[in-house]
Amino acid sequence: MQITLSVSNQGSKLPQTHNILCILLLLGDIVGLVLSLSLTFWINWDKNLNTVDPFVNLLFCLLVITGLYLADTYHPDSQISGLRAPARILITNVVVGCILFVILHIIENGEKLALWKWQILLPSLSILTIWTICLRIWAVKWARSQAQNSRWLIVGANKETIEFGKTFLQHNSLGRLVILATPDQNTHELANNHRICVTNLYDLPQWTQQAWSGVVVATPTELSDIQVQQLMQLRLAGVPIYGIPDICENLWYKLPSSLLQDNWLVFSAGYHLTSSSISQKIKRVTDIILASLLFLGLFPLMLLTALAIKLDSPGSFFYSQVRTGLKGQTFRVYKFRSMYQDAEKRGVQWAHEDDPRITRVGRWLRLLRIDELPQIFNVLSGEMSLIGPRPERPEFDIKLRQEIPYYDLRYIVKPGITGWAQVMYPYGASVEDAYEKLAYDLYYIKNYSPFLDLAIAFKTIRVVLLGKGR
Template sequence: MFSVRTTRGAVSIILTDVVIICAVSFGITIGSLTDSILLSFYGPLFSYATLALLSCIVVSSSAIGRLYSLMEYLHPVDLAKRITPAFLLSVAFTSIFAFLAENLLVFRWQMIPALVLIYAILFFFRYFIFFILSKNRQRVLFLGYSGLARGIIEDDLAKRFKGYEIIGLLATADYRPGEEFYGIPVLGTVSQLEQVTRDHPVDTIVVALRDRRGKLPMEDLLRCRVRNVRVQECWSFYERIRRKLPIDDFLTPSWFVFENGFYQSSLNASVKRWQGVIVSAIALLVFLPVILLLIILIKLDSPGPVFYRQKRVGLNGKVFHLLKFRSMVHDAEKTTGPVYAQEDDPRVTRVGRVMRKLRLDEIPQLFNVLKGDMDMVGPRPERPFFVKQLGDRIPYYNLRHTVRPGVTGWAQVNYSYGDSVDSAKEKLQYDLYYVKHMSWYLDLVIVFLTVKEVLWGGGR
C-alpha cells in the first residue's frame, strides 16, 4: 500500500518539491522574457546549475526542518514553526553560494525572493497533505493486551501520530465489554473479533496476545485479511510507528534469525565504507580552521593534552582507541574510575561545554573513520567497562557490535542525553532498528537530523 508515511512516500514528496522549485524558476524565467524589469532583476535564473543548487538547498533545509516527517499531523501554526527555520537556513545557504559564486553567474542574490515564493507554495502543499492525512487515519483495533500494548496506549500514540486512531481493544476474560484499558474502550472479547470488525470499521488489527495457545482466532483473522484488513504483530506496529525495536516484549533470538533485515551485501558495505572515507576527508579539510582554533582554546582554558584517547568497543567486539577533543579536566576519572558522563557534569571545562553542545569534540573521530575503526553513521561505540555491564543486563546488547560504530547514529538523533542502564536500553532499541534497516537513505536522514540537532539542540 502506498502511503506518504512510508520511505517511498517521502521520496515522492521530495520529488514533488523539486518539481515545484523547477516550476517557480521556469515561471520567473518566462516572466523575465516578457518583462524587462523582471529580466534585469532575476537574469538567467532557469539554468541546470542553478536548479541543481537550489533543489539541494531547499530539500536539505526542509529535511533538517523535519518537513518530510509526515507521521504526525501539524497544525498550520506548528507547520509554520518548521517552515520558518528551513526557510532561514535556505536563505543562509543561498547567501553563501551567492557570495562564493557571484563571478560565475551561477547563483544570484535575487534568488532569495524566489525562495519566499517557493516556501509559500510548499507551506500550502504540506498543509494540503496533512489535511488529507487527518481525514484518512487508519483505524486500529488491539487484539488482546500486553506490556508493549500498554506502553503504546500510555504514550497516547493515537494522538501523537495522527495517521492512526486506536478505536478499541478486544480483551480476554480479565476485562468486560464497556470497560476501559488505560483509556481505550473494550469492545468485546477475543472470540468476538468477527462481529466487532463488522460493527466497527477497522483498517488494522494489532495482535497483542502474549499467551496464544488456543486463544488466537485464526479463522476470524483470515476472514479479516480477505476483507482487506491488515493484521500486524504488536512489535511490528510498535516498530513501524516508533522507529525502534521493542527488546523487552515478544522478540526472541529466533526472531532475529528469521526476520527480514539485519543484512548488508558486500557491495553496500564497500559503498558505505568509501562514502565514509570521502566524507571524512572532505570534512577534515572544511573543519581545519575550526580544529586549529579549538586546539588553541583548549590549551588556554585548562592544563592537559588537547586530544583525549579512550578505549571503545567496535566491530565484532574489537577494542580500538577513540580520539576526541578533551572536554573535561585532565584525569577526570582518576579517583572515581569509569562513570557515565552526566548532562551537567561538573568535570566539563568551559570550552568543553560549548564543544559538547555543538558536538565539536567529536571532530577528531573523523580520523577513526579514515583508519577504519568507525563509519560516519552507526551505533555510538561504548567503553569496554560499560559494555560488560550492559551486556549482562540488557538482552541483545552485543548485536550492536555487528556493524561499525559511527560518529553519529539513529539513537543520537532520537533520544536525549542518558546516563543510566534504562537510557542505554532505550538507545539500544534505536540502534537495533538501525542495524535492521541500515541503508544509504537512512544514513542520509541521520546526517540531516544530526545537522539539525547541532544547529537547534537535541539528543546526544
C-alpha cells in the first residue's frame, strides 16, 4: 500500500490558519463598520441624519474595506516599505476620508449631506481606525502564538524532505519539525537546527501519542500495515495528513516542481482550465470583454505614455519580443519601450530590478506596470489571456527547460499579462527565481477558478498601488 497516494488529497479540504485569520479580520472590520456608524448615528439622532440615502453609507463601507485590502492589512504581520499594518491603516483611512469628502462635495445637494461629512464620516472613521488597529494588534499576537505551537511530524527522510524542511523554516520562524528517518537516510543538513528533531522511523508509535499540527508522509518506501494503522489513528483523531506536494500547496499556495512526481500529477484533483472546454470559453469571453473595456478606459493614458517615451529617449514607443505561448507556440508580444533603443546590443539578457538599460520614464512604466498595457492587443487577438503564467523568451526557455523539472507545464494554458507568480513573488532574474515563479504558476494551473482570477486581479491592483511592480 502506497501511503502517499492514499492521503494526497486529505489536506486540500482543510482550512489554514492564514485563511481563518483573514476571514476573522474581515468579519471584524464589518462589525466595526456597523458599530461605528450605529454609534455616531445614535449620538446625532436629533439631527435626523438617519434618513440620508443608504447609498452614501454603502459607499463608505465599500471604500473602507477596499482600502484596507489594498493596503494589505489582512496580512497584519507583514511590512511594506517599513510600515506595519497599524501605520498602513492610518494612512489608508485618511486617504479614504479625503476621497469621500471629494465625492460628497461633488454630489452634495442638501444640508444633510454636509452635516453627514462632519457629524458621521469623521467620527465613524476615527472610531473604525482605532478598532481596526486594535484588531491587527490582536491578530499578530494570535498568529504568532499559533505559529509557536505549530508542530509537524514528518514520516520519512529524502531529498524532498530536506527541501521541505528548509522551506518550512524559512516561512515559519517559530514552528517545530520532528523527522522520523531510517538509519540509512541522510538528514545531517537538518539535524543541526534546534527547531528540528531527527529520530528513528521505528519510534513512530510513541510520537503518534502526541499532539500535532499535521503529519507529512515523505517516505520513499511503503510503510508497514502497522505503521499505516498508526497514521490512520492520527487521521481519525482529526490530525491532517499530507503528501509533500499537498502541504506546499496548502501552506504556501505553490507547487515546487522538484517535489512533484508523475503519479501525484496523475491522481491529484484540479486542472479545470485544461480539462473543461466550458471553462476555456468562459475565460476567453471574459478576456475579450474586460480587455475591450480596459483599452477604452486606458486609451488616454496610453497616448500620454507614448508621448512621454518619445520625449525621454530616441526610438519607437512600442517594443516587441518573441515569447513562448500556449503549447510552446511562439508569438510576438507588444510592450511600451522601457529601455534604451540599443539595450540588447550585447545579446539577450534578463531584466534586473535596477537595470541600467532602463530609461527614466521606463522605470516608472515598469513600477506601475504601464509598459504591459499594449499586451491588451495580444489578449484581443487570442495569443494571451489577462491572467496566466507570464510568457518567457524562447532563448531563456532552452536553459530553464534543462534545469527545472516540469517546466513545460506552464505552457498548457495561455500566458497572461499578470498572474499568480507576479503577485506572490518579488522581482527576479535568475534560474532560481524562475523555479520559484514556476511553483506559483503550477499552483495556478492546478487550482484555476474564476475566483482565483478575481483574487489575482485585486492583488495586481494592490501590487501596482504599493509600488511593487515588476
